[in-house]
Amino acid sequence: xxxxxxxxxxxxxxxxxxxxxxxxxxxxxxxxxxxxxxxxxxxxxxxxxxxxxxxxxxxxxxxxxxxxxxxxxxxxxxxxxxx
Numbered sequence: 604x605x606x607x608x609x610x611x612x613x614x615x616x617x618x619x620x621x622x623x624x625x626x627x628x629x630x631x632x633x634x635x636x637x638x639x640x641x642x643x644x645x646x647x648x649x650x651x652x653x654x655x656x657x658x659x660x661x662x663x664x665x666x667x668x669x670x671x672x673x674x675x676x677x678x679x680x681x682x683x684x685x686x
Contacts (some may be wrong), residue, residue: 637683638669642676654680 625631635648649669657667669678 605655615673637681638678639681640671640674640676640678643671643674645671645673647672649678 634651636651636654637646638649639646654667657669661667666679670676673677
């Protein structure tokens, strides 16, 4: 029974160290880019690193397009007018 208690303590210590050190960047704020579906007009925040990955293969005047998670249509970067 002592082995289980020691394992539980090690697990607690390990989880606590993950929260304090954040080695996976889970507590970092993620930058997002707003995309809007051209078909259903739903909006979705896409992580900036995903958008950058898609931009690598584009030509100069092409824009990133993604599949809409709501309707399966085409999503493009939202062009919001200033309020």
